[in-house]
Amino acid sequence: MSGFGFSEEQEMFRRTARDFAQRELAPGGKERVKQDRYPRELLKRIADMGFLGIVTPSEYGGQGADWVTLGIAIEELSKVDYGAGLAVSVPAILSRALLARGSEEMRRKWFPPVAKGEWISCLAVTEPHCGSDAAAIKTTAVRDEDGYLLSGEKTSITFGMIADFAMMPVKTDPMAKARGVSFFLVPLDLPGITRSLIPDMGYKPVTAASIFLDNVRLPAENRIGGEGEGFYVVMGQFDVLRVCLALTVLGVAEASLEDAISYAKQRTAFGQPIARFEGVSFKIAEHATWLEAARLLCYRALWLADQGSPHTKEAAMSKWLAPVVAVNAIHDSLLIHGHVGYSEEYPIEQRLRDAIGFEMADGTAQIMKMIIARELMGREFRPY
Ligand SMILES: Cc1cc2nc3c(=O)[nH]c(=O)nc-3n(C[C@H](O)[C@H](O)[C@H](O)COP(=O)(O)OP(=O)(O)OC[C@H]3O[C@@H](n4cnc5c(N)ncnc54)[C@H](O)[C@@H]3O)c2cc1C
Numbered sequence: 001m002s003g004f005g006f007s008e009e010q011e012m013f014r015r016t017a018r019d020f021a022q023r024e025l026a027p028g029g030k031e032r033v034k035q036d037r038y039p040r041e042l043l044k045r046i047a048d049m050g051f052l053g054i055v056t057p058s059e060y061g062g063q064g065a066d067w068v069t070l071g072i073a074i075e076e077l078s079k080v081d082y083g084a085g086l087a088v089s090v091p092a093i094l095s096r097a098l099l100a101r102g103s104e105e106m107r108r109k110w111f112p113p114v115a116k117g118e119w120i121s122c123l124a125v126t127e128p129h130c131g132s133d134a135a136a137i138k139t140t141a142v143r144d145e146d147g148y149l150l151s152g153e154k155t156s157i158t159f160g161m162i163a164d165f166a167m168m169p170v171k172t173d174p175m176a177k178a179r180g181v182s183f184f185l186v187p188l189d190l191p192g193i194t195r196s197l198i199p200d201m202g203y204k205p206v207t208a209a210s211i212f213l214d215n216v217r218l219p220a221e222n223r224i225g226g227e228g229e230g231f232y233v234v235m236g237q238f239d240v241l242r243v244c245l246a247l248t249v250l251g252v253a254e255a256s257l258e259d260a261i262s263y264a265k266q267r268t269a270f271g272q273p274i275a276r277f278e279g280v281s282f283k284i285a286e287h288a289t290w291l292e293a294a295r296l297l298c299y300r301a302l303w304l305a306d307q308g309s310p311h312t313k314e315a316a317m318s319k320w321l322a323p324v325v326a327v328n329a330i331h332d333s334l335l336i337h338g339h340v341g342y343s344e345e346y347p348i349e350q351r352l353r354d355a356i357g358f359e360m361a362d363g364t365a366q367i368m369k370m371i372i373a374r375e376l377m378g379r380e381f382r383p384y
Helices: 008-025 040-048 067-080 082-101 104-115 230-266 278-307 312-336 348-358 365-377
Strands: 121-123 140-144 147-157 165-171 181-187 193-197 209-218
Touching (some): 008 067, 040 082, 067 082, 067 278, 082 121, 121 230, 230 278, 230 312, 230 348, 278 312
Parallel strands (some): 121 165
Antiparallel strands (some): 140 147
């Protein structure tokens, strides 16, 4: 190992992201997390800083940075506004998918408007009858001489209400499982598409939506990769997306723990700051340790991605561990605040509700453990 830390450039980038978050995201942030629309103008400002094209190569309008730098942006923005962290995460999937399997025309068409914040993206895999078992999707794309006709329903889609297009795996061979899936870029203003909002307990501004497709005509050039390759194109993106989500929720937890530390130093009970009581300070010490462990796991997964090394196991470990330690840290941070932490006056109760969503988004703990076990013991020991 040649070093164990961030480069000078990455540290500079962290400061830039932190300053931007304080300047642009902090004002109005507490109100924003309770609303069910992430403001487009804010996404535009995030894009103007280059955050929506961090890992997109510069020839297509991006920053051409590495995955660790992407993680730094996500963590820092999420400390102030996790919606911004997610907004930065989703286009990274497009980058990876188009670089791996997209044509030059597709890259030239889709990358620049996404990096500029003109086209907002979402990833639409889940369907009402299946989430964990992603190969069981039923939305179909039927081929004819003019392209495809898509029909079906996607649900639980983050940014689904405001996105301009969806990255969408659908079945081109409904009789097959994973090998029947193809991957499309679907503009969401096409005739035959409608959407509706899912009123969730948290994760609100990034709008969980259902997307309905009724004979939606799509040109064949909107397919990424070959017919039947879509499942593998999508699954390949989860390795980084899972780490992005893990760092997002860690950012939320780190902010909560920082709040708990400040509060514990100034709140007194029995004639002293509550920070002096081990019942409080040990909780803080324990959560800081868990969060740091999860954080290091995330950055190691991204570092492996930057080396071009396999990181499926590390990504699944990150996505399992980070939401668990984050939810626990936020819960105890709330309790350290006493009743004020439970009230809507403080941001922590909302953070707790938001963080629980991360335990499911992009795969539950059970599915992550199945992946980790498969990577450790081999595919022949999978349960299916
Ligand atoms: C906040 C949030 C954001 C989301 N964003 C998106 C998005 O942007 N795009 C998108 O496509 N989807 C999104 N999802 C959907 C998410 O990926 C699914 O909710 C998740 O994969 C679980 O699928 P499910 O809800 O259908 O539950 P199911 O798959 O029905 O699972 C139900 C329960 O059974 C357990 N289970 C299932 N199979 C097994 C097994 N083999 N072994 C053990 N336990 C098992 C699960 O762990 C879970 O606890 C989001 C979800 C949430 C909560």
